Amino acid sequence: MDVYAPQTWKPHERPMLPGSPSSPLHSTPRRLAYLLVGFIVALTGGLGNALVTVNLVYAQGSLGVYSAEIQWLPTVYVMANVSMNLLLVKFRQQFGLRLFTELFLVLYALATLAHLFVHGLGSAIAVRAASGISGAALTTLGLYYTPQGFPAQHRLKGVVLGIGFSQLALPIARLFSTELLEIAEWRGLYWFELGMCLVSLGCVLLLKLPPGDRIRVFEKLDAVTFALFAPGVALLCAVLGLGRAVWWFEAPWLGWCLAGSIVLITAAVAIEHNRARPLLNIRWLTTSNMVRLALSVLLIRIVQSEATGTVGFLQALGLQNDQMRDLWLVTLVASIAGMAASALTIAPSRIQGSLMFALLLMAIGAYMDSHATNLTRPDQMFISQALLAFAGVFFIGPVFVSGFGAIIAQPSNLISFSLMFSMTQNLGGLLGSALVGTVQVLREKYHSSQLVEHLTLIDPLVASRVQGSGAALAGTLGDPALRSAQGVASLGAAATREANILAYNDVFLLISIVAIATLAWMLLHYLWQMCTVCRPAMPAQNAQTGMARVSLDNSGSK
DSSP: TTSSSSSOOOTOOOSSSSSSOOOOOOOOHHHHHHHHHHHHHHHHHHHHHHHHHHHHHHHHHHHHHOOHHHHHHHHHHHHHHHHHHHHHHHHHHOOOOHHHHHHHHHHHHHHHHHTSOOHHHHHHHHHHHHHHHHHHHHHHHHHHHGGGGGGGGHHHHHHHHHHHHHHGGGHHHHHHHHHHHHHHHHHHHHHHHHHHHHHHHHHHHHHHOOOOOOOOOHHHHHHHHHHHHHHHHHHHHHHHHHHHHTTTTHHHHHHHHHHHHHHHHHHHHHHHHOOSSSSOOOHHTTSSSHHHHHHHHHHHHHTHHHHHHHHHHHHHTTTTTGGGGGHHHHHHHHHHHHHHHHHOOOOOHHHHHHHHHHHHHHHHHHHHTTOOOOOOOGGGGGGHHHHHHOOOOOOOTHHHHHHHHHHHHOOHHHHHHHHHHHHHHHHHHHHHHHHHHHHHHHHHHHHHHHHHOOOTTHHHHHHHHHHHHHHTTTTTOOOOHHHHHHHHHHHHHHHHHHHHHHHHHHHHHHHHHHHHHHHHHHHHHHHHHHHHHHHHHHHHHHHHHHHHHHHHHHHHOO
């Protein structure tokens, strides 16, 4: 039997695209089972990396590495995730969903299990790479399982939920990761990650996706493109992920990585541009609509990095994860609300409005955070972070649907869209974190210089502050000189804290400005579209009016 022979489908069962499952009718219990498995699989795809990302400081201490070295863990995840999206679409189109599912889940489980017995940064990087590869597969699986839980008329809502489930991983990881660290330090994170992977593997083995069409799609030149594109993207990720940690102009290897990335990606694009059946349709990706969509997603992902700044701000005040738990619970509830609102309101005609609404909420939330002080605590950030969390999940569904509509008309562009969506999401996150960290460091140095410039012992207020701080240590330090030195150090620490607070306020304000600028750009484009649609109708209307007048004149002459 030829597995690539066209199958006979009923009208309602026909797969949307090669490599995707068919859509048979399911009973209500089976639909609920598909919905549950979709949630588990999608959450597993993002939760492992989220657990590591929110606990990098603790993992650094457990592994005994420097702060710059630990940044390789989230960076390597993005490297593998983006690169594998280039091949995963063709893999499931040619080899089927079952092999696609079982192979990558087993790979993920084996890599995580191996890391429990090999202790070191190298093994941790290997697990993150396997997690990135499997995460790309699991995100797709969640997107396939979840719509199976909805009838045909509501499948679009299922698509939005399938995309949204993976966005809940970060707030969930912040809620209970501390308890996992208490169990077995960083190994507690990997035990949980392994457990989630095995649960997902059991779920997909017990409840398989409906079969779909398989076609032969791989070509020899695909290997050449991947061999150029994957290391090019990896080098770019290394620059974005490590640039702030080693500082942009202090490490020469960053420049070599960036140059190598440009050369490799350009070579891959040149090959694809001249192929008859390209792996990446460069002409389609460079159309105005796709460029505008990619730029919109990239800018929104940069705005979403405000959450990274919030964590840094609270940590600068001396707060730990346990003290922020109520804030993460609020963001989780807001994220669920954003996902539900997006699913209920999704419609092709509302996509532009949904994106602008999400940007407006992000701008308001970031502006509210830009007025923080040293007395600000998580309780005062509930509303702003809820707005940002709601908008961050609310926008993802409409963005995906807006681009996927073009795929249905041209299925050959599925790989190009998948890669574009993955790159803007993942690289946008890396770029946003890099920008937030870089601006914060630069502004902290500026504010610190401004504050320290006015701190002199000639000033009676400064001298009084130093003496007061030293006097508080009189019971433990008998030497007046040591007490005075400690007083000066205490004042310097207070000045550094205030400089950090002012720097984070500048970051939040900048993010708000970026959100408003993006919103204005999208609004102007929307108004321009409205004008161009109305303009051709005006001559036609004038022509009809002129014909009516001629008709009346002729009737009068008769």
